[in-house]
Amino acid sequence: MTEDVQKHSVHTLVFRSLKRTHDMFVSDHAKPIALDEQSFKMKMAVKMKTEYRPVLDMPVLKEGRDKGPLHASDSYGQPEYPLPDNSPDYLVTGTHPYPSAPGVALTADTQMQKMPSEAGVHSMALALPPSQARQEASRTAASVADIHRHAGGAERSHPPQHALSLMEGGTKSSGLVPRKAPTMPKPQWHPPWKLYRVISGHLGWVRSIAVEPGNQWFVTGSADRTIKIWDLASGRLKLSLTGHISTVRGVAVSTRSPYLFSCGEDKQVKCWDLEYNKVIRHYHGHLSAVYGLDLHPTIDVLVTCSRDATARVWDIRTKANVHTLSGHTNTVATVKCQSAEPQVITGSHDTTIRLWDLIAGKTRATLTNHKKSVRALVLHPRQYTFASGSPDNIKQWKFPDGNFIQNLSGHNAIINTLAVNSDGVLVSGADNGTIHMWDWRTGYNFQRIHAAVQPGSLDSESGIFACVFDQSESRLITAEADKTIKVYKEDETATEESHPVNWKPEILKRKRF
Numbered sequence: 456m457t458e459d460v461q462k463h464s465v466h467t468l469v470f471r472s473l474k475r476t477h478d479m480f481v482s483d484h485a486k487p488i489a490l491d492e493q494s495f496k497m498k499m500a501v502k503m504k505t506e507y508r509p510v511l512d513m514p515v516l517k518e519g520r521d522k523g524p525l526h527a528s529d530s531y532g533q534p535e536y537p538l539p540d541n542s543p544d545y546l547v548t549g550t551h552p553y554p555s556a557p558g559v560a561l562t563a564d565t566q567m568q569k570m571p572s573e574a575g576v577h578s579m580a581l582a583l584p585p586s587q588a589r590q591e592a593s594r595t596a597a598s599v600a601d602i603h604r605h606a607g608g609a610e611r612s613h614p615p616q617h618a619l620s621l622m623e624g625g626t627k628s629s630g631l632v633p634r635k636a637p638t639m640p641k642p643q644w645h646p647p648w649k650l651y652r653v654i655s656g657h658l659g660w661v662r663s664i665a666v667e668p669g670n671q672w673f674v675t676g677s678a679d680r681t682i683k684i685w686d687l688a689s690g691r692l693k694l695s696l697t698g699h700i701s702t703v704r705g706v707a708v709s710t711r712s713p714y715l716f717s718c719g720e721d722k723q724v725k726c727w728d729l730e731y732n733k734v735i736r737h738y739h740g741h742l743s744a745v746y747g748l749d750l751h752p753t754i755d756v757l758v759t760c761s762r763d764a765t766a767r768v769w770d771i772r773t774k775a776n777v778h779t780l781s782g783h784t785n786t787v788a789t790v791k792c793q794s795a796e797p798q799v800i801t802g803s804h805d806t807t808i809r810l811w812d813l814i815a816g817k818t819r820a821t822l823t824n825h826k827k828s829v830r831a832l833v834l835h836p837r838q839y840t841f842a843s844g845s846p847d848n849i850k851q852w853k854f855p856d857g858n859f860i861q862n863l864s865g866h867n868a869i870i871n872t873l874a875v876n877s878d879g880v881l882v883s884g885a886d887n888g889t890i891h892m893w894d895w896r897t898g899y900n901f902q903r904i905h906a907a908v909q910p911g912s913l914d915s916e917s918g919i920f921a922c923v924f925d926q927s928e929s930r931l932i933t934a935e936a937d938k939t940i941k942v943y944k945e946d947e948t949a950t951e952e953s954h955p956v957n958w959k960p961e962i963l964k965r966k967r968f
Contacts, residue, residue, distance in 0.1 A: 670926035738757070912937040
């Protein structure tokens with residue numbers, strides 16, 4: 456219907472033009488010429504092909520009618536010519552809104568149609584779906600801008616790099632403001648840590664470590680099957696406990712009672728009464744080596760994790776197995792407890808982290824971002840966040856749902872242990888004997904340590920199995936593969952001038968995987 460109307464309108468225009476030419480010719484020569492409709496149609500077809508095709512193919516947006524006398528003009532700065540009184544006061548183009556049927560008069564909104572301006576093209580692009588907008592942008596917007604440029608007109612109002620965002624339907628403000636890549640904020644300055652004491656006494660790898668709440672002594676578990684208690688201030692041995700028949704993989708000191716808990720590769724979980732230095736309870740149930748344990752901070756509950764792919768929740772007093780937390784498909788290497796939900800967090804060799812509902816004994820959430828075994832977890836002492844360590848990355852997460860925060864990349868080794876203090880110093884210890892210090896907030900790696908092994912040990916016996924801050928958070932204690940315990944403290948002589956932060960506003964790599 457629109458094509459018929461278009462042809463009818465063009466026919467009328469061409470017919471009137473040729474009729475005027477005919478009348479002038481007759482008056483000059485006094486010889487009438489017979490012009491019928493058939494000849495007009497033939498000439499019209501030729502004229503349309505040669506002169507009107509560019510106009511028919513050009514897309515046009517309806518614009519408001521100009522005030523004042525009507526002129527036949529283009530919008531690119533060409534001269535304007537007044538139209539004859541008897542000619543129609545509209546121009547027909549390919550996308551012109553036509554009347555509904557032949558013979559129906561045009562409305563005021565459709566009587567005048569100018570060539571499309573640049574602003575009109577952009578407005579039309581905003582109203583189009585994104586896919587059509589891209590096509591129209593490449594077909595019309597660039598050509599209009601080129602014509603403006605060559606004619607000496609104003610430059611395009613939108614820079615090329617923002618044209619696509621505007622075409623996609625964004626607002627003018629969002630299209631004009633460039634989006635900056637997120638950059639790492641300046642990290643907090645932390646003094647470097649230095650080794651100030653090496654403690655020897657174990658006859659095997661030192662696999663676990665814990666500091667008692669009063670900060671007077673600490674306890675270690677070893678591959679020599681013993682548990683040793685050391686004076687924190689002097690580093691002297693206070694007591695040795697025997698009872699395990701294999702490597703002691705985990706130790707914990709209760710804040711609610713004078714009890715020490717231990718677990719090992721002999722599948723045993725023991726409760727030691729430190730008033731008598733004897734085992735008073737055993738917790739039986741695990742089917743394979745027990746790799747870690749943690750105490751709930753507010754209730755008398757002990758949680759252990761094992762190579763049998765489960766974590767078990769124990770009532771400390773009755774020795775009852777309250778829950779068996781099943782779901783992991785490989786060794787559960789580490790477990791942590793907290794008073795807020797989720798109250799239990801586990802990391803496994805199946806590369807996942809699980810957040811558990813302690814009351815129901817079921818999984819709340821499973822975090823699958825890591826690509827390799829998760830051997831270490833640590834909870835921030837003040838924030839509602841935690842970190843996990845794996846050979847692919849150290850990742851930070853937000854409770855309660857385990858929302859990903861950021862990656863801490865660069866410690867390219869098997870990470871066995873993590874520790875963090877209230878100042879935001881995160882420590883990662885690896886199987887190759889390296890220790891990395893990080894700023895928790897920004898993920899900036901401000902120090903790397905690789906302490907020499909004990910004399911007489913092989914270089915291959917350089918490995919960090921566990922680390923922990925003491926209660927004052929001024930000392931860092933590590934348990935190592937060279938059978939020693941090393942104690943680090945902050946360098947009190949260091950200043951921001953002597954040890955400046957080597958920081959540049961690098962683009963963050965907050966990859967999810």
